[in-house]
Each structure stands twice: as structure tokens, then as C-alpha cells.
Amino acid sequence: MSTHDTTPATDDSIVEEYVLGVRILEGGVDDRYRFEAPEHTEIAFDDLADARLYADVYFDVNGFVEDGTGERGVPPEVVQAGKDTLAAYLVTLPWADVNWVASFYGATPTEIERYLSWVRDRAEEIRARVNAQQLE
Structure with a gap:
């Protein structure tokens, strides 16, 4: 499990910085987008949109443990x-996209996009509340 490091590696740049020590970095050996959060396992994405959506899911559920997911499936x-x-x-998984998830759910891609927007909206509200509490 990785821990939060406030100083990025020399070849990484911060793309997105959220509350509570959560951030997305770009760079490294494979030039991917790396999601970082305290006590969270290292995970990287080829696409920035996937990394941002993953961060939204993380905030939507108040954090989760990804470590061992390969052996146990989706985090509870x-x-x-x-x-x-x-x-x-x-949608954030490397083998899935909106169309695959729509097929899995028996829904349309438009419905799945609506679900994604709800998650993004809730995550933004959560981050805004945390930010407001930190300013008090």
C-alpha cells in the first residue's frame, strides 16, 4: 500500500489536487495518470478522464480499499x-467503457453517462463541504 507523499517525484506533475490529500499525478516511467490518496494502493490510468472519475467514485463512497481487489472483486x-x-x-477499469457498462446493465450509454454525472456531482459536493469545513 502506498502512503500519501506531499512531494511528487521529480518527473511527475500534479494534474489535480483535491481535499484530504487526494491527487492525480501525471508522469513517471509509463507517463500515465496516477491516483494517490492516503492509505490507498497505487493505481494508474491511461486516460485522465478515467483518473478523475475514479477520484469522484473515491469521494462518493468516502474512500475505499483497492488493495486486493483483483482477488476479491469490486470493493464492497x-x-x-x-x-x-x-x-x-x-467505467474506470481498463477493460470496460461506457458501452460495455451499458450492455452489462441492460441500459443505454446515455443512461450510464447520467449515472456518471450523478457520481461527479456528489463527489464535487462532498469536496466542497470538506473544503468549507477546513476553512472554518
């Missing part, structure tokens, strides 16, 4: 959060 916090959050999580 994500499954328990509901259909829209699970759809958003699935």
Missing part, C-alpha cells in the same frame, strides 16, 4: 453505494 464500499457508483467504478 463501491457495491454498497448503489448502481450509479458501481457503473462509474466499472
Whole structure:
């Protein structure tokens, strides 16, 4: 498990910095987008949109443990959060996209995009509340 490091490696740049020590970095050996959060396992994405959506899922469920997911499936916090959050999580996986998730759910890509927007909106509200509390 990786821990939060406030100083990025010399060849990494911060793309997005959120509250509570969560951020997305770009660079490294493979020039991918790396999601970082305290006590969270290292995970990287080829696409910045996937990394941002993953961060939104992370905030939507108040954090989750990804370590060992390959052996145990989807993190329970994500499954328990509901259909829209699970759809958003699935879209971030390297083998899935909006069309695959729509097929999995028996829905249209438009419906899945709506689910993703709900997750993004909730995550933004959560980050705004945390930010406001930190300013008090």
C-alpha cells in the first residue's frame, strides 16, 4: 500500500489536487495518470478522464480499499453505494467503457453517462463541504 507523499517525484506533475490529500499525478516511467490518496494502493490510468472519475467514485463512497481487489472483486464500499457508483467504478477499469457498462446493465450509454454525472456531482459536493469545513 502506498502512503500519501506531499512531494511528487521529480518527473511527475500534479494534474489535480483535491481535499484530504487526494491527487492525480501525471508522469513517471509509463507517463500515465496516477491516483494517490492516503492509505490507498497505487493505481494508474491511461486516460485522465478515467483518473478523475475514479477520484469522484473515491469521494462518493468516502474512500475505499483497492488493495486486493483483483482477488476479491469490486470493493464492497463501491457495491454498497448503489448502481450509479458501481457503473462509474466499472467505467474506470481498463477493460470496460461506457458501452460495455451499458450492455452489462441492460441500459443505454446515455443512461450510464447520467449515472456518471450523478457520481461527479456528489463527489464535487462532498469536496466542497470538506473544503468549507477546513476553512472554518
